[in-house]
Amino acid sequence: MATNEYATTTTRGDALLEVENLQTAFFTDKEVIRAVDGISFDIERGETVGIVGESGSGKSVTARSIMGLVDSPGRVLDDSSIRFDGEELTGKSEEEYRKLRGGDIAMVFQDPLTSLNPVYTVGNQIKEALRLHQGLTGTEATEEAINLLEAVGIPDAGRRVKEYPHEFSGGMRQRAVIAMALACDPELLICDEPTTALDVTIQAQILELLQELQEERDLAIMFITHDMGVIAEIADRVNVMYAGEIVETAPVVELFENPRHPYTRGLLKSIPGNNPEADRLATIEGDVPTPNEPATYCRFAPRCPEAFDECEKVHPVPVAVDDDAGDHAAACLLYPEDVTQDQAVELHRAEAKESEEEL
Numbered sequence: 001m002a003t004n005e006y007a008t009t010t011t012r013g014d015a016l017l018e019v020e021n022l023q024t025a026f027f028t029d030k031e032v033i034r035a036v037d038g039i040s041f042d043i044e045r046g047e048t049v050g051i052v053g054e055s056g057s058g059k060s061v062t063a064r065s066i067m068g069l070v071d072s073p074g075r076v077l078d079d080s081s082i083r084f085d086g087e088e089l090t091g092k093s094e095e096e097y098r099k100l101r102g103g104d105i106a107m108v109f110q111d112p113l114t115s116l117n118p119v120y121t122v123g124n125q126i127k128e129a130l131r132l133h134q135g136l137t138g139t140e141a142t143e144e145a146i147n148l149l150e151a152v153g154i155p156d157a158g159r160r161v162k163e164y165p166h167e168f169s170g171g172m173r174q175r176a177v178i179a180m181a182l183a184c185d186p187e188l189l190i191c192d193e194p195t196t197a198l199d200v201t202i203q204a205q206i207l208e209l210l211q212e213l214q215e216e217r218d219l220a221i222m223f224i225t226h227d228m229g230v231i232a233e234i235a236d237r238v239n240v241m242y243a244g245e246i247v248e249t250a251p252v253v254e255l256f257e258n259p260r261h262p263y264t265r266g267l268l269k270s271i272p273g274n275n276p277e278a279d280r281l282a283t284i285e286g287d288v289p290t291p292n293e294p295a296t297y298c299r300f301a302p303r304c305p306e307a308f309d310e311c312e313k314v315h316p317v318p319v320a321v322d323d324d325a326g327d328h329a330a331a332c333l334l335y336p337e338d339v340t341q342d343q344a345v346e347l348h349r350a351e352a353k354e355s356e357e358e359l
């Protein structure tokens with residue numbers, strides 16, 4: 001356990017989902033890829049937690065780890081913990097996971113066609129979910145399927161319930177997938193880039209729909225995206241991921257008003273319109289590295305405009321950004337900012353050593 005006053009516990013206790021030290025690795029002949037490398041966060045009921053980062057940062061592997069959908073050669077490593085409503089999920093059998101998926105936890109993917117079967121009507125697919133998870137059949141199930149399509153804003157639901165996925169537009173298909181997820185009456189909805197393939201108007205409608213459904217049903221939502229603009233719209237709290245690690249976590253307004261980690265600052269600068277004086281849109285040079293060795297240094301260092309010598313030698317751990325930061329933490333050697341840089345580096349070195357010894 002951490003011993004200094006700046007060390008953070010990124011879980012708050014009594015949450016619906018508690019992820020602690022999650023590590024998911026892929027074992028290939030050549031290397032071990034640490035796609036998710038020791039992350040901790042939680043989600044409370046009725047809360048939307050955004051996970052944001054570039055592709056390759058580990059966002060989707062995090063979602064798949066929670067859902068028990070990591071395929072070989074990947075696996076969730078020992079010492080990882082994922083608790084849902086107090087129950088440990090790691091180590092559950094495929095059969096147990098199947099019950100959970102589409103039941104208490106449902107997932108909406110980027111491409112609705114991965115969730116919809118083209119040879120069955122949309123109505124039949126929703127009814128199948130209702131039969132499996134709520135025991136509804138016959139007229140009762142049909143009526144509930146129509147109610148759900150109406151709830152997600154599909155007009156003329158009585159007629160559309162008999163149509164096939166190809167008869168729906170992209171936005172309508174995503175609404176239908178959300179209706180299918182709701183048929184399972186989930187407590188947690190994991191949305192993996194659900195609006196990325198949609199145009200901006202439809203995207204705004206889907207985000208609004210998710211917010212309405214959340215309020216009505218007290219849903220917890222984990223929302224994964226690479227788009228900071230979408231995060232600003234939907235999230236209450238944000239975890240910024242980079243190369244398998246959470247590098248900054250804060251309530252959404254705080255993160256946008258006062259970003260601390262150089263990576264988060266770079267992401268925010270690259271939002272169109274956020275840097276009006278610049279001639280060109282700011283970008284972060286380079287790519288996310290493949291995390292294929294233990295983190296004994298800062299993985300962002302090769303791209304960081306503020307890197308200094310120690311960044312190549314010390315692994316930054318999440319610490320409170322200053323002594324009254326509340327729940328704002330960053331994994332960067334520049335923090336806490338109310339101590340000297342040498343003291344900050346020493347603090348990270350000590351914390352990293354302590355975590356290593358615990359393993």
Ligand code: SF4
Pocket residue numbers: 261262263298299300301302304305306307308311316331332333334
């Ligand atoms: S630890 Fe160093 S390299 Fe990493 S983000 Fe902070 S300043 Fe940049």
